[in-house]
Amino acid sequence: MSTRTEGENPDHHDANPEQPEMPLVEHLLELRNRLLKMVLAVAICFAVIYPFANELYLWLAEPIRTLLPVGQTMIATDITSPFFAPLKLALFLSVFAAIPIILYQLWSFVAPGLYTHEKRLAFPLLFTSVVLFYLGAAFAYFVVFPLVFGFFTAIGPEGIVELPDISSYLNFVLKMFFAFGVAFEIPIATILLILSGATTPADLAAKRPYVVVGCFVIGMMLTPPDIISQTLLALPMWILFELGILFGRLAKREVEDPDTDEPPAE
Structure with missing residues (x-):
């Protein structure tokens, strides 16, 4: 794989001087195969999931459908929706x-260009990032959505009939999934x-007070303007930040251990 960056231990470069580097064309061919x-x-995954797309949409819309008054339902304002x-x-x-497979290919x-101690850290970080993203999306669906939609359906003016559009709803929940998935990546970052x-x-x-304020500001931006839902997002973000500091100390200690600084496997 790639050569090491300048400033690293020069002994690593000479660990196997007779081993030729992979040509650029082979790198590109390997990258193409991984992308394919x-x-x-x-x-x-799409071929397996698409036959159940309508049922999955109904499941996704369940948090707001259960809050609509009897006789009201979602609508499609576009004929193609x-x-x-x-x-x-x-x-x-x-x-x-497919995210686990995508990250495995990456x-x-x-991996061939990483040292042993880097491999010991990189793979757990990749695996944990996937799990945290899934947890963030699950947290949004099971905890945040009922609060958000409960707030929006209860605060509307009297006499207004709520008929959510299926495309607008989908765009909203996908953005929320992405936002909470990324927010749960705080320990990795x-x-x-x-x-x-x-x-x-x-x-x-030392910057913990500013981080706590930032968590509540982000919670205010991503959730309805009530203290309960803001806290439900801000507290997990703060906890994840503290976990990131804890595991960051352990990871830094692992990297700085000279006994683990071995050349990459050929």
């Missing part, structure tokens, strides 16, 4: 389901900042 496997994984909304959902879920592409040398666990701990 990612696309194939998404396509297979009944087709394209489930199709878009199936495609999103296909990518969502890992397989970069914290660890990477520490390992890159951009900051230290001590510096982050």
Whole structure:
């Protein structure tokens, strides 16, 4: 894979001087094969998921459908929405389901260029990032959506009939899934900042008051203007930040251990 960056231990470069580097063309061919496997994984997931797209949309819309008054339902204001909304959902879920395979292909592409201690850290970080993203999406669906839609359906002016559009609803929930999935990546971002040398666990701990305020500001922006839903997002973000500092200390100690600084496997 790729050569090491300048400033690293020069002994690593000479560990196997007779081993030729992979030509650029072979790198590009390998990258193409990895990308094709990612696309194939998404396509297979889509072929499995699409026949159930309508049922999955009804499940996704359950948090707001249960709050609508008796006799009211969701509508499609565009003639193509009944087709394209489930199709878009199936495609999103296909990518969502294929994320482990996509990250595995990325890992397989970069792993040969990593040292042993880097491999011990990189794979757990990739795996944890997937789990945290899924947890963020699940948290949005099971905790945040009932609060958000309960707030919006209760605050409307009297006499207004609420008929949510299926495309608008889908766009809203997909944005929320992405926002909460990314928000739950805070521990990974914290660890990477520490390992890159951009900051230290001590510096982050010293900025804790600002982080807490920032968590509540983000919670205010992503949730309805009530203290309960804001707190339900801000507290997990704060806890994840603290976990990021804790595991960042452990990861930094692992990287700085000279006994683990071995050349990458050929």
